[in-house]
């Protein structure tokens with residue numbers, strides 16, 4: 001059985017006071033944006049205003065935000081079925097995201113993709129993917145392309161602990177290491193493959209899998225956006241300088257069910273565990289506490305920011321609800337380029 | 338292989354209950370596991386979770402985690418394990434959560450499972466069942482909505498089963514598990530709550546025997562899986578205007594009950610084939626060709642086909658609903674074919 005570390009409450013000590021206070025404030029805002037976006041998605045589902053299901057990212061915000069802030073706009077990401085946070089952190093706009101989730105014409109994919117398939121070329125988002133591990137090849141191929149084109153773009157491949165079961169990941173990690181491709185494999189270990197704890201499906205030390213290919217691997221507290229950002233920054237530097245891939249294991253947790261319909265969860269995880277992560281390990285609370293402690297901001301200002309984001313999210317939902325559906329004639333458009 | 342002439346054996350035909358298709362699948366698997374200790378189930382979240390559609394709920398409580406095995410998310414791996422276990426005395430049931438994922442296991446199916454018996458000169462068998470899904474309109478988008486049963490129907494050595502009622506599901510599953518060849522069963526994920534009569538007692542349904550779901554004289558509608566209900570609704574519409582439609586469900590893509598399809602078309606002189614797979618190069622093309630070849634001199638009109646639109650399944654409900662055959666569209670096509678449009 002793989003190792004199960006007991007998560008610790010609070011933040012690990014980190015030396016430096018913030019180099020750029022604005023950066024931390026921006027990350028706070030982005031994490032809040034993702035959190036409130038997802039709460040709204042859950043509400044749309046519960047009030048039967050959203051078709052289908054969605055996999056919420058709440059609780060994992062520090063991973064997407066920490067990693068994407070280390071990237072340039074023209075760097076690439078690939079995302080997963082739990083992808084809203086990645087898309088937003090890479091720069092997607094709230095209104096077009098909601099529109100896509102509702103299957104509306106102004107959505108990022110004109111309603112063709114939905115929650116699990118949001119792609120946005122303008123922000124370097126090569127697409128969320130509903131096949132577990134399905135984007136490992138795409139991400140590594142994008143990194144290979146950057147190298148062949150002589151561009152210094154970096155690609156981040158986000159995936160969950162469950163994707164460690166997919167063979168294609170190991171085929172492409174081998175090639176990425178052989179050919180020193182500028183790709184970062186970001187494994188979001190939220191402890192569960194759907195309804196099964198990862199220790200029941202994943203043998204050995206997780207980072208050892210990457211190390212076996214000679215890939216630089218790090219483990220980071222995925223609830224500490226400062227730590228995630230720092231590790232991602234180093235990985236991006238290595239990739240841009242032609243030093244090859246990195247594997248970044250982020251320990252994190254999802255607050256809601258596997259998808260919005262997964263309400264009864266006690267058969268696979270304890271209420272106490274959920275409560276612990278929400279109260280002691282919440283990435284937004286942790287960053288807020290640190291910002292106040294470092295006197296970068298104060299609670300009044302942070303609360304105001306949250307209220308502002310809440311208003312933005314509400315306006316974006318209104319936009320999406322009012323937006324038209326695509327014309328039915330679009331159904332057979334875009335099958336071929 | 339089971340012989341198409343076998344009849345249903347019902348020990349207690351009187352005690353009939355209404356159960357859902359999901360319950361019927363579960364019952365069949367549970368009964369076979371009680372009967373035969375070599376049967377086991379492996380797949381993602383099959384144990385405590387009982388699969389995302391809850392089809393296998395309760396099985397791990399009865400059979401334990403050594404026979405209801407939660408696997409990593411490793412579809413090619415578990416299918417490969419299944420082939421090996423089947424070759425060496427076990428009867429694995431491989432659970433592939435969505436039919437769209439058969440792309441991942443295609444080598445294990447097409448190059449391994451399908452060929453072992455033949456390549457070994459008949460010495461080795463692969464008594465393995467793969468259970469998976471088909472069907473759109475769940476708003477699940479392009480990678481979770483396809484009906485890909487044509488892919489495996491193309492491969493000699495594989496048998497392909499598409500139950501359309503709880504009764505058929507139970508009887509066909511029992512045959513699948515007892516069969517000595519690899520079998521892939523596609524369940525329509527929109528049909529799990531469909532209720533139907535199922536006898537308490539033991540019965541099996543042989544492969545290669547079509548089910549006549551409705552008798553008729555004017556037109557034959559050959560329908561598979563999810564499309565059987567669509568065809569039955571269309572048949573009711575047609576009856577209102579005096580057209581008597583016969584609905585025939587082949588139940589297994591291979592072995593295929595060509596005779597029943599051809600006889601029905603000969604009797605009615607018109608035929609439509611409807612299936613939820615992509616229309617082009619699909620199941621409808623094969624079945625239409627069988628009817629055209631076998632009933633040519635009896636037909637009053639060309640055999641017509643209706644499949645899913647040849648596009649990736651879109652997410653937006655307004656678009657997705659365009660892509661699958663509906664009772665209304667089928668009714669219209671039937672009317673046209675009968676000169677009543």
Ligand SMILES: Cc1ncc(C[n+]2csc(CCOP(=O)(O)OP(=O)(O)O)c2C)c(N)n1
Pocket residue numbers: 055081082130131132133159160161162163164190192193194258381410412434438441
């Ligand atoms: C190849 C494949 N197998 C199975 C599934 C069904 N499925 C969707 S999400 C999921 C669990 C994924 O777990 P993980 O990668 O840890 O991501 P998380 O949901 O925890 O973010 C499964 C099994 C799938 N989408 N693709």
Ligand SMILES: [Mg+2]
Pocket residue numbers: 160161162188189190191192193194
């Ligand atoms: Mg996970």
